[in-house]
Structure formats: structure tokens, C-alpha cells
Amino acid sequence: MRLILKYLKNYKGWFLLDFVSVFGFALTELGIPTLVAQMIDGGIVANNPAYIQKMWLTIIVISIIGVAGTILLGYCCARLSSSITADMRNDVFEKAQQFSHTEFSKFGISSMITRTNNDAFQVQMFLNMLLRMALMTPVMLVASYMMTLRASLQLSVIVAATIPVIIIGVIIVARASKPISESQQQSQDSMNRITRENLSGIRVVRAFNNDTYEEGRFSKENESYTQNSKNMFKLMTLTQPAFFLVMNVASALIYWRGAQLLGVQQLQIGQLTAFMDYLFHAMISTMLFCTVFMMYPRAAVSAHRIQQVLETQPLVTDPEGGAELGASVEELSFDHVTFVYPDGDEPVLEDVSFRVRRGQTIAFVGSTGSGKSTLVNLIPRFYDVTSGAVRINGTDLRKFSLTSLRDAIGFIPQKAFLFNGTIADNIRFGKDDATQEELEHAAKIAQAYDFILQKPQGFDEPIEENSANTSGGQRQRLSIARAVVRRPKIYVFDDSFSALDFRTDANLRQALKAETKDAVVMIVAQRVSTIMEADCIVVLDEGKVVGTGTHRELLENCPVYHEIAVSQLSEAELRGAAAAGGC
Template sequence: MFKLFKNLKPFATSIAIVLILVFFQSLSELYLPTLMSDIVNNGIVNGDTNYIFKIGGLMLLVAAGGAICTVTANLLSSKVATGFGRDLRKKIFTKAEGFSLEEFEKVGTSSLITRTTNDITQVQQVLVIIMRMMISAPMMCIGGIIMAVSRDKELSLIIVVVLPILVATISIVAKKGLPLFKAMQTKLDKLNLVLRENLTGIRVIRAFNRIDHEKKRFNDANYDLTSTAIKVNKTMAILMPLMMLVMNLTTIAIIWFGGKRIDVGSMQVGDLMAFIQYVMQIMFSLIMVSMMFIMIPRASVSAVRINEVLDIVPEINDAKEIKKADDKRGYVEFKNVKFSYPGAANPVIDDISFSAKPGETTAIIGGTGSGKSTLISLIPRFYDIDSGSILVNGVDIREISQESLRSKIGFVPQKAVLFTGTITDNIRYGKEDATEEEVKKALETAQAIEFISNMKDGFDSVIAQGGTNVSGGQKQRLSIARALVRNPEIYVFDDSFSALDFKTDAKLRAALKKETKDSTVIIVAQRVSTVMDADRIIVLDEGKIVGMGTHKELLTNCDVYREIVSSQLSEEEIA
């Protein structure tokens, strides 16, 4: 956890002020029992009213000063903790933005959400307690012992007996609680995962009548987390009653033995009252420490999980020396490319070589699992290849900055993703400063104007979270428009026409041909009708190229392509 506290440097001044204020607050609390003792011994016993008012007034001033220090310290510590939490969330989010898809899969989306929210909140809460107590608790404990001993050395032997009992109690409870706190955070991850799958997959769940099954999954995860939380709370609930029991027994012992010492004249009543208060301060300081022990184990687990994210070194990084691209624009070339997913026995892509040029359309087709989507996800460098090279404009993509590489590409994913906001906002995601004319033109090319004009607010119509208020085909057209507005050098369409009817598909491809005539177009498709007019068709089978050429050439010399065509088109259409 202390590793995370390096992020507190910007708040060093505020922390120093908090510690100074807490120091003076502790001094005021330690001084008050002494003043009270003086009032009893010198004022009440002697009947000196003026002395009582004088010292009483001083007590009020000291108490007021301590209260001001406490309120100010609490305000500053809260500001520091919330600022620290804000910066840490930003740091994790920024770090996650730089992860490759492999790192996202390793950590897990639901776990990343938990670590960014719940885990940081745990650390934030314990930071407030540490700032308020790390000076106060030790000072109250040590100061209380010194002041108690100064009042009566023999009676202070009670403290020597009690302190080890309290420390042992706190240690045993904390030792039992730590593993449970760790388990709680893991189970919270599981609950978030189940909840996220339920919310995102609600249509499938209802379609297959699996609501009861999903309720059971959620209840199992929920009860699992609840039972662990109850175990933790039971363990920690023992602590406070034990502390109070020891405290009350200690008070009884002090009064018992202190009364005897007063009886023989070895101690004054005021000193006994002050002694009781100092022992109470020692006890309360240990209770404060026990509260820290309750929260620190859980925060420590959270801190470890946060550090796990921050310590991940992304596998995909920009080269130290960034090379400039040639004068070429939009050239893509694969040279003997091989790629395997982590832990896979066989490569998904093996010995792939081809080139794509501006003004040409390169289509990739193949059976399910042949590696089509994987192949094109290598172009924007979502993954790094095992061997070979991928060149864009004559330069290996590993020697170009990721930002520069991706700025050249208009990528339309297989699963259309839209963001909450208006239609215009979603299109401008492709180009932030796109004009209204550019947005309109992109939507016209993507054949989206017709359905947008039927919407109540037109271009200002709001897209719901996940794009649930538009159909699959509409999502795809908006995704295509988002790529078109960039006017990139390279267009990559990953099965982006699958939800379109044949008529819209044909109109869209005809419009695209005009808009992309100066760019390189790479299309992955399942439909033969989508790829048959391409300048070059690449046929994949089990990660390898088994055919390359035009539609007519492949019908003659590629069995795999002929099988795909015959499964989709009639003999008349093939002819």
C-alpha cells in the first residue's frame, strides 16, 4: 500500500499541515486532564473559586483550540484523500487505455472496473484514517503513558499488565481477518462479472428463457460474497466488545487500587481522576489503532490489486526510434506473418504474405475460425505478431507510433460499437473536428440518411447505451460512417455488412467505391456477393492462404473458394 502513497507527492503541503494540526490537537487533549486535576486538587479542595474559574477558562480555550485543529485537519485530510482517489482512478484508466487486447483479457473487464472503483475507495478511506490517526494514536498512547506515570508510578503498573493483552487481541483478530478481506474482493469481482453479463446479455437471456438460471447465478455469487462479509464482520465485531471489556475492567482496577492509595494519603483525588482519563486516552488510542487494523488489511488487498494493474508492462509499445513512412500512401504489405494467441498450441495465422494498394479492394474470405478477423486486427496492431513483418507505407508497423499508425486507418469492427450521445457525436468520434457537411456526407455514403430522417431529432437523436435503440444494420451503417468521416488512407471492414439486406449492401458498396477510390480497402466478409467484385480475393483456411486472385480465377483454381461460392449462389448466379 505504501507504494501507492508515492502518488501523494502533490499533496505534501496539505499532509504536513494535517499532521501539525493533529499534533496540536493531541497536545490539547493530553493537557486537559492535568488542568482538571489542578482544579480538583487546588481549587475545589481549597474552596478557591477564582482559581477554579481561571483554570476552567484556560480549559475552555485549550478545548476550543483542539476543536479548531480537529475540524481543519478533518477537512484537509478529506480533500487530500479525495484528490488522491481522483488521481489514482485517472492513472489506472490511462494505464488501461494503453493495454493491448491480451492484457485486457488477462485482467478482465469486470475486475478492472472493481479495481478502479471499489478498491480505490477502500484505499481512499484508509488514507483519511491514517492521516488523522498516525500522529494522534501513537502520541496519545505514549503521551498518556508518560502523563499517567508522572501522576503515580505504582498505579501505572496496571498499564503494564493491560497493554500486552490489548495488543495480542488486536493482532489475533487482524490475522484472522486479512485472508477474508482478500477473498471478499475476489468475490466482488465475480459478482460484478455476473451482473455485467446479465445486463449486457439481457436479450439472449430472455430469448432462451434463462432468467431463472441467471437469477440463480447472481444469487450464488451474491450469497457467496455476503457469507464472506458476515464472517469478516463477525471476526471484527469481537474486537470492540473485547476492548471495552478490558477498558472497563481496567477502570475498576484503577479505582480500586487508586482508592486505597488515596486512603493512605499517597495520592490525591484530582490525580486519580486525571490518571483515569490518561488511561482512557491510552485505551482509546489503541482502539483507534484497532480501527486502522480493521481497515488496513482490506485496503492492503485493494492496494495490491491496484498495483497489479499499474505494474503491468504493456507488451505493445512504441519503438524508441520512430521511423517516418515513405511517400507512399495507404500501402499495406504482409510478409511471412505468423501469429499465435497466448497459450494456443497452433498459430492462428501462419506464413501470410500479400499486399494491398490504394485504389484497390482486397477481400478476405474463409470458413469460420479460419483467422480472417485475427488477420486484420494485426494491421492496427491490436496484437503483435510472432514473426514476419507488416508494412504500412513501406515501414514496419512496430517502428511507427501507434497513434500515427491508427490515424491512417478507418476501422469498422465486426461487432458495431456505439457510444452514448447523439448520432453526430458518434460520427465525430472518427474525426473530432468534422463539419456538419462532412458528417452528412459520411452518413449519405453509409446509406444511413433514410433511417436518421425518420428519427424525431434527426442528427441530434440520442443513441442509448450500447446502441440498444437502433437495429443491427443501423449500427453497422453508423460505424461505417464513423470510419468514412476520417477519410483515412486505409479502410478495414471486418464483416461490417453482415446485418445489411442485399439491396442496401449493394448500394453501400457502390457508394463506397466512389469515396474510397484513393484509399486502400480491406474487407472481411462471409458473403460471396460482397467480395466477388474485389480486385483481389484472399481465401483463408486454418490460418493459411489457400487461394488468391479475382473471383473468376479462384473459381477455376481454388477448391475452398468454389465450395464457399456453391454453398451461397445458384449455378445460374455462378455462371
């Protein structure tokens, strides 16, 4: 309820209109039985045609008002629930944009999708019912009971005895349904995760002939979700007949007692008719309110999951009044940096120090798991260092605004990712106002221009889902073009040449030299041939720096680098390249 009230404050006008329409509806529904009772007793029984016609016309007018109130109530409920849910989804998505990799790991991508879509939908359904029924039913219940007291004190005792029985039943059902709802949502998270993994990795699944295994995984979670759904439906299915049984028993008792009162002329026929209408409204109002109450546990679970996202504070935050990065990056340095993942115990990087200046290229090499990608992920602040500092122009980068910092970086991730849209749209993701000339220039630098022109629509060629119409090397080159088009001050290539053939790799590095002469270039690579000409090479082993220098220096002084190089290059290639720069 706290989450709903937070958003409801933004729509006070519509809520007030909804509240007014509830009273109009209640006045109509309860006024008509009174008029009918008067028409029976004062018109039909008294044989007064003029009075009957007068009451009939009054009932018609009130009915029209009731229909208008019902339409207005429905419109207000739909408008409020839809608008609030839209705001909720926007806030969850906006919050997700602030999350670091740590928060995404905590919630999981599949769970975030479920929270944004399914959980918000559950809250919307509950909110619509809440606005429609929760406001109306208390008014109808109180007013109906007051009218039953007015019609017959003796009969109203039966109604008063029935309502607590229904309320107790609702409380029992609500408590029983909450754990079932929680299990349902967890199963749905798991099904979304398995579906996403299976569709994204369908080629791997088929290549290893594991279709049956994947079907078994999904079937297990689907069976769990189905069983929880069955339990929920059984609970709800048993609840409604039980409520109707209570209502029918109460009606039978009222008819029995009403007949006795009619016999001794303590009750008129019109009063009994009106009383049964009041009873119907009181019982239905109670049942509708109970329906809302039974929907609450599932909506509460969904609202809590959304609230968890909204209340999570990202570990990487934008500093208040953060500094703006200057016109150029003269130097980037790591100063005794140690990093431990928030959910880890051992350092992934330990006491790492180096510096690189504008116009220089620094490369990182090491065995798998040595911390290369983790290191470059600290530069755009995907994570923050545990101790030490990463500095740009001598200033800790945590003091810069995130917008200014990330605008200065062209980051090409290890796994190239393309969005739905055209090739031009994907390159413009780096610079949304890039001209056609800028797109072509970036594509040429990235060695993507030729294959783009071979596409039927060139730069307007659509990228299919999961980039199915591009190869791994083409995706990498388009990702590089996306970074080049923004002309960043810092280039970060996180193993971004791995899918390129040696010729394309060499041509790309040659083209990048002139393009990046006024920028800092950082390269993570597995192939020694890609980094041989770097001004400085940092060798990592189990998160520690075990060697720093040029290619030739490391061959002579660093056994780890020598071992990597010997495994990839011939003797002539080993001695054939030497960088002129230095660390």
C-alpha cells in the same frame, strides 16, 4: 502502503498541515485533563475561587483551539484521501487505455471495473482513517502514557500491561481477516461479471427462458459474498467488545489501586481524575489504531489489485521516438506473418503473405475460426505478430508511433458499438472537429443519412443505453460513417456488412468506391457477394492462405473458395462478376 506513499508525495503540503493539526489536537486533549486536575487540587480542594476561574477560562480557550484543530484535521484527511483516490482512478483508467486485448483478457472487464471503482474506494476509506487516526494515535498513545507515568508510576504499570494484550489481539484479527477480504473481492468480481453479462444479453436469456439459471448463477456468487461479509462482521463484532472488556478490567484495577493510594495519601483526587482521562485516551488511541490495523488487510488486497494493473506492462507498446506515417499509404503487406495468442499454443495464423496497394481492395474469406478477424486486428496493433512483419510502405508498422498508425486507420469492428450521446457525437468520434457537412457526407456514403433524418431529432437524436433505439444494420452503418468521416488512409471492414440487406450492401459498396479510391481497403466478409469485385481475395483455412486471386481465378483454382461460393450464389451469379485487378 507503497501505493499510498507513491501518491502521498504529490500532496506534501496538505500532509504537513494534517500532521500539524494532529499535534494541536493531541495537545488540547491531553492538556485539559492536566488543567482539570490542577483546578480540583489547587482550586476546589484548596477553596480558591480565583484559581478555579483562571483554570476554567484556560480550559475554554484550549477547547476552542481543539475544535479548530479537529475541523482542520478532518478537512485535511478528506482532501488528501479524495485527491489521492481520484489520481489513482485516473492512473488506472489511463493504464487501461494502453492495454492490448491480451491484458484485458487477463484481467477481465468486470474485474477492471471493480478495481477502478470498488477497490479504489476501499483504499480511500482506509487512507482517510489512516490519516485521521494513524498519525494521531501514536502521538496520543505516547503522550498519554508519559502523562500516566507523571501522574502515578504504580498505576501506569497496569496500563503498560494492558496495551500488549490489545496489540496481540489486533494481530490475530488482522491475519484472520485477510483471506476473508480476498474472497470478498473475488466474489464481487464474479457478481459484476454475471450482472454485466445478464444485462447485456437479456434478450438471449429471455429468448431461451433461462432467467432461473441466471438467477441461480448470481445467487451462488451473492451467497458467497454474503457469507464472507458475515464472517468479517462477526470477526469485527467480537473484536470491539473484547477490547472494551480489557479496557474495563484495566479501569477497575486502576480504581481499586487508586483508592488504596488515596487512602495512604500517595495520590490526590485531581491526579486520579487526570489519570483516568489519560487512561481513556491511551486505550481509545490503541483501539483506534487497532481499527486502522484491522482495516488494513482489506485495503491491502484492494491496493494490491490496483498495483497489479499499474505495474502490468502492455505487450503492445508505443516505440520510443516512433516514426510518423507519411501523407499516403502506397502499400500494405504481410511478410510471412505467424501469430500465436499469448495464452495459446497453436498458431492462429501461419506464414501469411500478401500485399495490397493504394486504391485497391483486398478481401478475406474463409470458414469460421480461420483467422480472418485476427489478421485484420494485427493492422492497428491490437496484437503484435509472433514472427514475420506487417509493413506499410515497406516499413514494419511496429516502428510507427501508435498515434500516427491508428490515425491512419478507419477500423469498423465486427460488433458495431455506439456510445451514449447523440448520433452526431458517435460519428464525430472518428473526427471530433467534423463539420455538419462532413457528418452528412459520411452518413450518405454509409447509407445512414435517410434513416437519421427519419429520427425525431435527426443528427441530434440521443443513442439509448446499449443502442436500444437502433437496429443492427443501423449500428453498422453509423460505425462505417464514423470511419468514413475521418478520411483514413487504410479502411478495415471486419465483417461490417453482415447486418445489411443486399440492396443496402450493394449501394454502400458502390458509394465507397469513389470515397476510398486513394486508400487501401481491407474487407473481412462471410458473403461472397460482398467481395466478388475486390481486386484481390485471400482465402484462409485454419490460419493458412489456401488461395489468392480474383473471384474468377479462385473459382477455377481454389476448391475452398469454390465450395463457399457455390453454397451462396447461383451459377449465373458465380460467372457474372470478375475483378480487373490482381494480387
